[in-house]
Amino acid sequence: MNLHTIVWKEIRQRPSPALGCVLAILLGAAALVAIRHVNLFSQRQVERQLQALGANILVLPKGASIQDYYAADQNGLTLPEERVSQILLAGLPGVEQLSPRLCASAELSGQPLTLVGILPQAEFRAQQTWQTVTLFKKNAACGCKTVAAEPSAADRAPEALVTRRAIEQLGGDEVIAGADVGRRLALQPGKSVKLLGEKFQVLAVLPPTGTVDDGRVFAHLHTVQRLAKTGEVVSAIEVLGCCEDAAGGLVPQLSELLPDGRVVTISQVVETQVGVNRLLAGSSWFVLVVLVLAGGISVASAISSNVRERRREIGTLVALGATPRFIAGLFLVKAAWLGLAGGLGGCVLGVLLAVTVGPRWAGVSVMPLLDLMGLVVAVALAVTLAAAYWPARGAARLDPCSCFQEV
Amino acid sequence: MLRLENVTKVYARRGVDIVALRAESLEVERPSYTAIVGPSGSGKTTLLSILGGMLSPTTGRVWLGDQSLYDLPASERARVRRQQIGFVFQTFNLVPYLTAVENVQLPLALAGVPAGEQEIRAVTLLDRVGLGERLHHKPRELSVGQQQRVALARTLANDPSLILADEPTGNLDGESRRLVLDFLDERHRAGCTIVMVTHDAAAAQRAGRRLSLCDGRLPEDAATRGAEAA
Numbered sequence: 001m002n003l004h005t006i007v008w009k010e011i012r013q014r015p016s017p018a019l020g021c022v023l024a025i026l027l028g029a030a031a032l033v034a035i036r037h038v039n040l041f042s043q044r045q046v047e048r049q050l051q052a053l054g055a056n057i058l059v060l061p062k063g064a065s066i067q068d069y070y071a072a073d074q075n076g077l078t079l080p081e082e083r084v085s086q087i088l089l090a091g092l093p094g095v096e097q098l099s100p101r102l103c104a105s106a107e108l109s110g111q112p113l114t115l116v117g118i119l120p121q122a123e124f125r126a127q128q129t130w131q132t133v134t135l136f137k138k139n140a141a142c143g144c145k146t147v148a149a150e151p152s153a154a155d156r157a158p159e160a161l162v163t164r165r166a167i168e169q170l171g172g173d174e175v176i177a178g179a180d181v182g183r184r185l186a187l188q189p190g191k192s193v194k195l196l197g198e199k200f201q202v203l204a205v206l207p208p209t210g211t212v213d214d215g216r217v218f219a220h221l222h223t224v225q226r227l228a229k230t231g232e233v234v235s236a237i238e239v240l241g242c243c244e245d246a247a248g249g250l251v252p253q254l255s256e257l258l259p260d261g262r263v264v265t266i267s268q269v270v271e272t273q274v275g276v277n278r279l280l281a282g283s284s285w286f287v288l289v290v291l292v293l294a295g296g297i298s299v300a301s302a303i304s305s306n307v308r309e310r311r312r313e314i315g316t317l318v319a320l321g322a323t324p325r326f327i328a329g330l331f332l333v334k335a336a337w338l339g340l341a342g343g344l345g346g347c348v349l350g351v352l353l354a355v356t357v358g359p360r361w362a363g364v365s366v367m368p369l370l371d372l373m374g375l376v377v378a379v380a381l382a383v384t385l386a387a388a389y390w391p392a393r394g395a396a397r398l399d400p401c402s403c404f405q406e407v
Numbered sequence: 408m409l410r411l412e413n414v415t416k417v418y419a420r421r422g423v424d425i426v427a428l429r430a431e432s433l434e435v436e437r438p439s440y441t442a443i444v445g446p447s448g449s450g451k452t453t454l455l456s457i458l459g460g461m462l463s464p465t466t467g468r469v470w471l472g473d474q475s476l477y478d479l480p481a482s483e484r485a486r487v488r489r490q491q492i493g494f495v496f497q498t499f500n501l502v503p504y505l506t507a508v509e510n511v512q513l514p515l516a517l518a519g520v521p522a523g524e525q526e527i528r529a530v531t532l533l534d535r536v537g538l539g540e541r542l543h544h545k546p547r548e549l550s551v552g553q554q555q556r557v558a559l560a561r562t563l564a565n566d567p568s569l570i571l572a573d574e575p576t577g578n579l580d581g582e583s584r585r586l587v588l589d590f591l592d593e594r595h596r597a598g599c600t601i602v603m604v605t606h607d608a609a610a611a612q613r614a615g616r617r618l619s620l621c622d623g624r625l626p627e628d629a630a631t632r633g634a635e636a637a
Contacts (some may be wrong), residue, residue: 001509001516001525006502013504316500318461321489321517321565323482400461 003326007333017302018334022342024298025384028291029346029376030353035287036372037354039280041364046274057250059083059237060262078102078233081221083258084119087239092253097240098124099166102221104228106195109185114216115195117224117234118161120170158204161218166238175200176218179208195219196227237261292383299338300387303331307395318400331392332385339384343377350376409435409458409569409600414467416453416623427453428464430625433618437568437600440591442611444604445620451604452573454620458602459492459571460484471569489518493567495587495603497574499558501546507533507557508542514564532560552583559590570594572603576610588613 011018061077084100102117158176161167167176175195177187182205187193191202200219208214225232241250254263307314314327351368358366411433418425428450435441445451456462457469460476461484469476471491476484494500501510511529520528533539536556546554562570572591576584588610595601603614611617618625 001512001522005509006505006516009504009509312500313502315461316494316496316502317513317517318485319459319488319492319494319496319500320514320561321485323485325482326485326517400456 003329003333007330007337010330011334011337014306017306018338021295021299021302021338021384022345025291025295025339025342025380026346026349028287028295029343029380030349031287031346032284032291032379033347033350033373033376034353034357035280035284036376037351037366037369038358038361038364039277039284040369040372041354041358041366042277042280045364046277056265057239057241057254058264059087059239059254059258060264061235062260062262064236064262078230078235079237079258079261081225081232081234083261084234084237086257087237087254088124090253090257092250092257094241094250095239097121097166097238099238099240100221100234101236101238102224102228102230102233103235104196104224104230106217108181108193108195108217111185113181114212115224115228116216116218117221117228118167118170118218119221121166121168159206161206166240167218170203170218170220172220172223173198173200174203174219176203177205178214178216178218179206180214181217182206198223198227288379291379295339295342295380296383296387298387299335299384300391302338303335303388303391304394306334307331307391307398310395311398314395314398315400318398324396327398328392328396331388331395335384335388335392336381339381340377342384343380346380347373347376408437408470408472409602410470411457412468412470414457414464414469416450416457416462417465426623428457428623428625430454430467433625435600435602438595438598439616440595440601440603440614441616441618442603442605442614443618443620444606444608444611449620450623451620453623454625455571455573455602455604459494460488489514489565491568493562493565493570495562495570495572495575495591496558497577499546499554501554501557501561503546506543506545507538507549507553510546510557511561511564514561518565528564529560532563533557535563536560551579552586555579555583555587559587563594567599569600569602572601572605574605574607575603576605576607584610 059079061079064077081100084098087095087098099121100119104115104117106113106115158167158170161176170176175193177185181187182202185193187202187205189202189204193200193202195217206213221234224230239250239254251263251265254261317327317330351366351373354366355368358364411430413432414428414430415426416428418427443451443454453462457464460469460471463477468478471487474487476487479487502513505513508526508529511532512525515525515528516522530539530542533542536559538553538556538560541549541553541557546557549557570591575587575591579587584607591601591603592613601614603610605611
């Protein structure tokens with residue numbers, strides 16, 4: 001038998017107050033772990049989006065919403081296609097690439113999907129007017145490419161649609177399938193499919209991106225315009241700035257150039273999510289304060305009451321030779337166990353909550369973060385030990401004469 | 408020898424100082440059997456606590472052999488209690504959530520005896536007091552007499568040379584009372600020093616020396632001391 005055996009047996013004898021403490025710590029820790037997990041994964045997603053899309057600027061019809069960058073072209077609103085030429089003719093410095101898009105609803109093998117019209121980059125170079133303009137507007141200062149620059153071999157592959165958000169070559173009768181569509185309909189390069197009453201050949205199936213693009217099929221912009229009978233319009237124009245600085249400077253110029261358009265940067269698109277992240281970060285501080293206060297008060301109160309109930313036992317232990325350090329240890333070890341149980345239980349519950357609720361609540365997939373869990377357990381442990389310190393110190397200084405019957 | 412030298416204990420209550428004990432000189436020879444009697448509130452508990460190294464006096468010194476108890480740090484006094492002093496309590500003071508054998512193990516655990524040895528010694532002691540069949544019973548599952556026997560076994564666990572007994576027969580029926588008094592007699596014969604505070608006149612008669620406490624003062628009963636010496 002030792003100190004831990006005594007503590008364990010005492011907890012088993014009086015489980016209710018201990019369970020109350022564990023529950024208070026567990027709920028605080030669970031809330032903290034869940035919020036921090038969702039918060040961190042949401043922040044990482046924003047960072048990934050910012051990194052993947054770099055200096056992108058999106059030109060949308062006025063009134064379009066921007067909740068999700070990838071689905072921003074599905075507003076049902078359109079811009080005249082001539083806005084693409086307008087941007088190029090304006091010769092704005094820092095424009096590296098333009099990628100107009102038009103979304104239309106279609107069906108393939110009885111399954112509804114979004115058919116997206118895109119304009120191959122080679123067609124920009126084929127148009128002499130644009131080439132002339134861009135030749136004079138090279139960004140020598142920052143060394144960025146322009147639309148006129150010759151593409152690399154990797155840029156020529158259809159998969160460049162994923163990495164560069166644009167494709168080099170695409171025939172009028174060719175389509176590129178997103179990963180989900182390709183898998184669902186067993187599409188393969190060379191296979192024929194019928195969309196909006198016209199036959200197409202599958203040029204490629206894209207790798208998964210984790211975005212709405214996985215469920216889309218891409219065809220030539222002018223083919224989609226013809227089949228969807230929309231006329232010469234686009235749903236959105238992606239403008240790739242050659243660098244962050246260029247993108248920042250382009251926004252006001254594009255806004256001035258296109259008064260009927262809405263010009264936003266990727267940073268603005270993810271602003272809502274950044275706002276949610278800020279709210280979550282703020283909430284996690286609040287929950288931390290609640291954990292410290294509620295858990296701490298609960299433990300301090302339970303240990304104080306435990307000391308009062310065990311005055312005679314403490315006196316007896318002192319009479320049997322227990323040192324003040326041993327007596328304080330009885331209560332500090334008990335508090336540490338409660339903190340550990342509450343912290344660990346809270347971590348498990350918090351991760352389960354985050355994994356379940358994260359995708360629905362914040363649209364992010366969550367995986368357990370061991371360092372965060374370790375930190376929360378350490379906080380729970382520190383809170384309980386700090387809360388139990390004074391009552392334990394009081395117990396160690398208790399008058400041991402309470403073990404004697406008053407005679 | 409256990410010796411009190413100009414010991415006083417003063418409590419402050421609502422701004423008023425109350426003298427709970429005043430013992431100018433008291434010597435307890437080793438081995439000996441001393442009974443302290445006195446009315447309620449006379450300071451018997453205070454005296455027993457001071458003798459046991461658990462309550463520091465306001466003034467004076469308490470000597471156990473050649474050690475001044477209260478000049479030692481608290482941890483050293485705890486060591487002295489573990490090694491030399493055993494307590495017998497009126498209400499047994501068994502730890503309610505520990506079994507009989509675990510209660511007897513307690514002083515051994517505090518003394519740092521290895522777990523296996525603790526259990527062997529505790530079982531042997533409980534066998535000696537006739538509770539070999541009740542090893543894993545908790546105090547509430549034992550009769551009053553059995554609880555007192557567990558407490559006696561616990562007192563013996565560290566083989567103390569000084570036993571301080573606080574009203575050891577107060578709560579007991581005739582049979583258990585006889586058992587406890589026989590236990591103290593036997594320990595005295597084995598060379599232990601016994602100091603017992605009691606209301607029980609018959610129990611006090613067993614002691615070789617009787618002291619009476621009155622309002623915290625300790626006038627010695629010279630006649631009984633002389634009788635013991637004789």
